[in-house]
Amino acid sequence: MCAWTVWSGEMARSGKHCRAARLGAWLLIVAALVPACGVVRCSARLPAPAPLRVCETSRLKITMPWSGVAAGTIGGRIGFTNLGSRPCRLHGWPVLVAIDAAGQSHAAVDKLTTMFGPNLKAAPVVILKPHATAEAVFTGGDHSRSGTCPPQYRRLRVTPPGNSQAATIRAWIPYYSHYLPACTPIRVSEVVARKALYQS
Numbered sequence: 389m390c391a392w393t394v395w396s397g398e399m400a401r402s403g404k405h406c407r408a409a410r411l412g413a414w415l416l417i418v419a420a421l422v423p424a425c426g427v428v429r430c431s432a433r434l435p436a437p438a439p440l441r442v443c444e445t446s447r448l449k450i451t452m453p454w455s456g457v458a459a460g461t462i463g464g465r466i467g468f469t470n471l472g473s474r475p476c477r478l479h480g481w482p483v484l485v486a487i488d489a490a491g492q493s494h495a496a497v498d499k500l501t502t503m504f505g506p507n508l509k510a511a512p513v514v515i516l517k518p519h520a521t522a523e524a525v526f527t528g529g530d531h532s533r534s535g536t537c538p539p540q541y542r543r544l545r546v547t548p549p550g551n552s553q554a555a556t557i558r559a560w561i562p563y564y565s566h567y568l569p570a571c572t573p574i575r576v577s578e579v580v581a582r583k584a585l586y587q588s
Contacts, residue, residue, distance in 0.1 A: 443470060443477065443478050443548060444553075447470065449469040450468060451466075452465065452467065453523070454523075456504055457561075460530055461504070462564050462568065463502065464563075465526075465585065468548055469516075474518065477514065478513075478514045478548060479513045479550070480550070481578050482576060484547075484576040486541040486544055487544070488538065488539045488541050488542060489539060490539065493545070497573055498578075499577055500578065501577060504525045505585050523585055528571070528575070529569065532571040540570055542558070543556050544558070
């Protein structure tokens with residue numbers, strides 16, 4: 389309770405001064421208990437969301453959804469379809485190995501862009517929703533500097549970015565009506581969203 393105060397023979401009334409003193413005391417207590425929030429109400433800090441997992445080879449359907457031929461360049465697109473029930477992510481280049489009928493293999497060279505796209509300045513992080521598809525472009529050529537080409541490739545071994553397990557698909561190029569030629573080195577692009585290729 390507030391009381392009358394005597395000082396130098398004069399009496400001070402406690403009314404407004406007493407209420408102000410009580411308010412000040414409460415503010416000091418609150419400031420001491422919640423120094424990080426101050427006197428204003430503090431909102432709870434939400435935990436950061438967990439990063440999406442890398443799309444695993446076992447949960448991807450790997451196909452060749454498109455092929456093309458232009459000015460001696462032959463290639464296609466490798467599709468990565470998310471078969472899982474949750475989104476996942478892909479970032480970077482797949483490991484692409486072309487294999488001929490005798491089992492001889494040649495690894496593709498990573499390129500940011502190819503004759504068939506994509507036209508980007510950096511490899512994006514692609515978020516794959518369930519049943520969505522991302523793609524990487526690969527190209528080769530049908531003319532050799534020596535004038536003679538080795539046997540055509542029959543299979544493509546594909547390892548998605550961030551994985552060690554590979555999947556194998558046929559190296560048949562539908563638009564070319566032949567298997568992928570082994571006349572020149574194979575190039576492969578980074579994985580991008582499908583719309584990035586159809587817009588390029």
